[in-house]
Amino acid sequence: MTMIDGPAGPIEVKENGQGPPVVLIPSLGRGASDFDLLSSQLAAAGYHAIAPEPRGIGDSTGELSGLTMGDLADDAAAVIGVRPLNRSQSSVTRSGTGCRE
16 A cells, blocks of 8 residues: 545555556545456556545545545546656546547
């Protein structure tokens, strides 16, 4: 577990493996533990799985009242901002909607 400074308070980040980073963002109201199996599989395949806990889950803190999707995006950006990510290797997926590169 790693802690980073988020825009509204500390963010707990679960990390597994080494190699090219893969950032796993939980669905609204869910925690990073949803990715435990996938994180282990990614690590075994040579990737660095990075899964931040949302505000109010685990050791992540921050105001929950009036929370917006923009606030959650800012939290994710803070996690991504402290990692060297190669844009050419980046993609965004969302459960149920496929992948957009």
